[in-house]
Amino acid sequence: MRPLVLAALLASALAAPAFAQTSAPPASPPLPHRQGLSMEMPQVQEDAALQAAIASTTRPEADRARDSQRHPFETLTFWGMQPGLTVVEIEPGRAGWWRNILEPYTAATGGRYVAVSKPTEGMGVEDGTADMVVVARAFHNWSRDGRADPYLAAFFKALKPGGVLAVEQHRSVEGLNVTEVAPTGYVPESYVIHAARRAGFELEARSELNANAKDDRDHPFGVWTLAPVRTSERAGRTLTAEERAAFDAIGESDRMTLRFRKPETAN
Numbered sequence: 022m023r024p025l026v027l028a029a030l031l032a033s034a035l036a037a038p039a040f041a042q043t044s045a046p047p048a049s050p051p052l053p054h055r056q057g058l059s060m061e062m063p064q065v066q067e068d069a070a071l072q073a074a075i076a077s078t079t080r081p082e083a084d085r086a087r088d089s090q091r092h093p094f095e096t097l098t099f100w101g102m103q104p105g106l107t108v109v110e111i112e113p114g115r116a117g118w119w120r121n122i123l124e125p126y127t128a129a130t131g132g133r134y135v136a137v138s139k140p141t142e143g144m145g146v147e148d149g150t151a152d153m154v155v156v157a158r159a160f161h162n163w164s165r166d167g168r169a170d171p172y173l174a175a176f177f178k179a180l181k182p183g184g185v186l187a188v189e190q191h192r193s194v195e196g197l198n199v200t201e202v203a204p205t206g207y208v209p210e211s212y213v214i215h216a217a218r219r220a221g222f223e224l225e226a227r228s229e230l231n232a233n234a235k236d237d238r239d240h241p242f243g244v245w246t247l248a249p250v251r252t253s254e255r256a257g258r259t260l261t262a263e264e265r266a267a268f269d270a271i272g273e274s275d276r277m278t279l280r281f282r283k284p285e286t287a288n
Contacts, residue, residue: 104130206244
């Protein structure tokens with residue numbers, strides 16, 4: 022066990038109530054403010070293969086430099102990652118930050134990694150065979166062109182009963198219109214939860230592992246003002262050196278980290 026990680030997780034767990042769900046939610050239940058939602062921190066267990074994949078020098082140096090902001094070991098543990106799983110990642114992108122961990126990890130543990138760019142054209146696995154679908158920082162794009170609902174339906178179909186939909190997403194404050202805030206890269210947590218529930222998923226747990234209280238979301242170039250993109254000039258607006266330093270001091274965005282599950286009784 023890594024002492025510093027364990028200490029941080031214990032401190033966070035003491036600050037938040039344990040998640041408890043006694044039954045599947047109704048189709049469109051009222052959603053409390055995010056501070057009122059139950060939270061769950063990962064029960065960290067030693068996974069030498071996962072630790073090795075994260076620590077590997079085959080990962081780009083820039084990727085490894087972001088681990089302190091993205092908490093890959095703790096986040097994957099929260100999502101339920103374990104050896105031998107079939108993991109589908111949606112739109113991993115050219116940089117492939119999660120792919121550079123998941124692909125070697127699944128290969129080393131007898132699992133399977135599948136990258137999918139267009140879910141409605143195929144999920145790369147037989148229906149009902151995926152153990153986990155990973156979605157990182159994508160809902161702000163899908164909400165703008167109507168892809169969220171058909172994509173979630175494809176995820177639900179690909180997963181086994183009991184399979185996990187793992188979500189990491191830039192988080193806006195609640196009460197904002199998703200169509201207005203999505204162009205900034207952020208969406209309300211309630212939007213993602215309701216969309217997943219409409220597709221048949223159950224919200225099993227949420228975590229503040231990737232929360233960032235310093236992120237007030239008031240940035241001239243949206244979330245892309247922050248690291249790692251660090252946009253400093255656009256449409257005639259250029260950040261001063263002082264502004265650039267202030268945005269860099271924020272770090273990466275405030276993010277929701279959610280775990281949904283396909284019901285065991287789902288067809």
